Amino acid sequence: MExxxxxxxxxxxxxxxxxxxxxxxxxxxxxxxxxxxxxxVADQWLSEMEKIFSVLGSSDxxxxxxxxxxxxxxAEYWWRGTRKMLESRGVLVDWDCFRRxxxxxxxxxxxxxxKEAEFMRLHxxxxxxxxxxxxxxHLARFYSQAISEAWRCRKFAEGLRHELKRVIVPMSIxxxxxxxxxxxxxxxxxxxRDCSLPGNVCxxxxxxxxxxxxxxxxxxxxxxxPRPPRPTAAGRVFALSGAEASTxxxxxxxxxxxxxxxxxxxxxxxxxHSFISVDCVKRLGLSVSSLHVDLFVSTPASVxxxxxxxxxxxxxxxxxRRF
Numbered sequence: 001m002e003x004x005x006x007x008x009x010x011x012x013x014x015x016x017x018x019x020x021x022x023x024x025x026x027x028x029x030x031x032x033x034x035x036x037x038x039x040x041v042a043d044q045w046l047s048e049m050e051k052i053f054s055v056l057g058s059s060d061x062x063x064x065x066x067x068x069x070x071x072x073x074x075a076e077y078w079w080r081g082t083r084k085m086l087e088s089r090g091v092l093v094d095w096d097c098f099r100r101x102x103x104x105x106x107x108x109x110x111x112x113x114x115k116e117a118e119f120m121r122l123h124x125x126x127x128x129x130x131x132x133x134x135x136x137x138h139l140a141r142f143y144s145q146a147i148s149e150a151w152r153c154r155k156f157a158e159g160l161r162h163e164l165k166r167v168i169v170p171m172s173i174x175x176x177x178x179x180x181x182x183x184x185x186x187x188x189x190x191x192x193r194d195c196s197l198p199g200n201v202c203x204x205x206x207x208x209x210x211x212x213x214x215x216x217x218x219x220x221x222x223x224x225x226p227r228p229p230r231p232t233a234a235g236r237v238f239a240l241s242g243a244e245a246s247t248x249x250x251x252x253x254x255x256x257x258x259x260x261x262x263x264x265x266x267x268x269x270x271x272x273h274s275f276i277s278v279d280c281v282k283r284l285g286l287s288v289s290s291l292h293v294d295l296f297v298s299t300p301a302s303v304x305x306x307x308x309x310x311x312x313x314x315x316x317x318x319x320x321r322r323f
Contacts, residue, residue, distance in 0.1 A: 021056075025066050028052045035074030035106070042106035046099070047141070060095040067098060078105065115142035123159040129183045132159070150174045157183075158322065162315055163190055256318040259284045276311060286311045 030052055033045040049070065053063050071079055082101055086093050119139035124132040136156055140147060153176055157168050160183060167186050173179040255264060258276070261284050281288065288309045315322055 021062065022066075025052065025056060025058075025062075028055065030066070030070050032070050032072050033075050034072045035078060039107045039111040042102070043141070046102065063095040064093075064098050067095075075106075112142050112144075115139055116144055119143055124161050124164070129160075129164070129180065129187045132156075133180045133183075149176060152176050153179050156180070256316065258316050259286060259314050274316075276314075281311060284314075286314055 031045055031048050033042065036042060036045075049063075049067055052058075053066070056062075058066065068079060079098075082105075083093055086097065086101070091097060116139075119136075119142060122132075122136060122139060127135065133156070136159070140152065153174050156176065156179060157165060157173070160168055164183055164186050168179070168183055171182065173182060255262060257263065258280070263280060263284075276286075288311060290309060
């Protein structure tokens with residue numbers, strides 16, 4: 001009698017510990033999986049479970065028990081049948097086995113390969129930097145090879161829009177969170193520059209608070225509204241043409257691609273901006289936007305050329321590298 005009571009008392013702490021462990025697991029609010037047909041949902045569920053297991057330091061035995069505990073609906077019925085089949089074949093049913101058959105059932109290799117291919121093709125496009133970063137991190141999980149922090153940063157930076165990439169890439173940032181924050185900062189600066197005027201302004205005088213039909217400013221004789229002087233900025237270019245380049249031993253010429261077409265580049269280390277000829281713009285069919293300043297560009301002949309237009313989102317490729 002005494003021996004039986006002692007054995008019961010010894011067994012009680014073990015059960016109590018299991019109960020405390022289960023309560024701690026449930027306190028992490030683990031998600032339930034009911035056999036959702038969307039592969040992303042299955043992958044996300046497994047990732048969330050593994051994150052909880054990592055925090056709790058769960059053993060493989062507990063991982064299997066807790067994962068099965070969180071199955072419901074069709075997924076619970078699937079596992080019951082699958083487990084019986086595996087055990088009848090003499091297969092060791094452990095956590096690794098569960099993880100493998102779960103992914104085979106709910107996350108096919110074809111889906112994983114498609115996600116990996118999407119990751120390799122990913123570019124920012126019309127997404128904001130925040131949206132691009134979220135999509136990037138989601139798809140990076142499906143890349144089959146090990147990813148270093150430096151490679152992740154290069155891949156992300158190369159996928160940014162041209163106006164952001166030309167600023168970010170030369171910084172050579174190798175910490176992903178810092179890279180994303182810097183890209184957001186550059187994006188905000190571009191948004192402020194491109195949206196310097198309030199949304200509701202008069203088309204006649206350019207002032208806010210009213211529209212053109214209510215404008216009290218008289219129209220000029222030419223029919224155009226008087227405009228305040230545009231701000232100006234200075235720039236410098238060493239050569240503007242192939243003829244000028246041919247007379248200089250300091251300038252390097254080379255071939256590359258702009259907007260996917262073959263073009264001739266003049267590499268000018270002394271230039272403050274990248275310039276493109278009007279004929280080339282027409283030939284490539286590039287879209288032209290207005291600058292918010294008049295750019296006065298000085299040339300070797302001490303003559304200033306004024307431009308107020310720019311080409312945006314025009315990818316340049318030299319020696320296989322995109323800029």
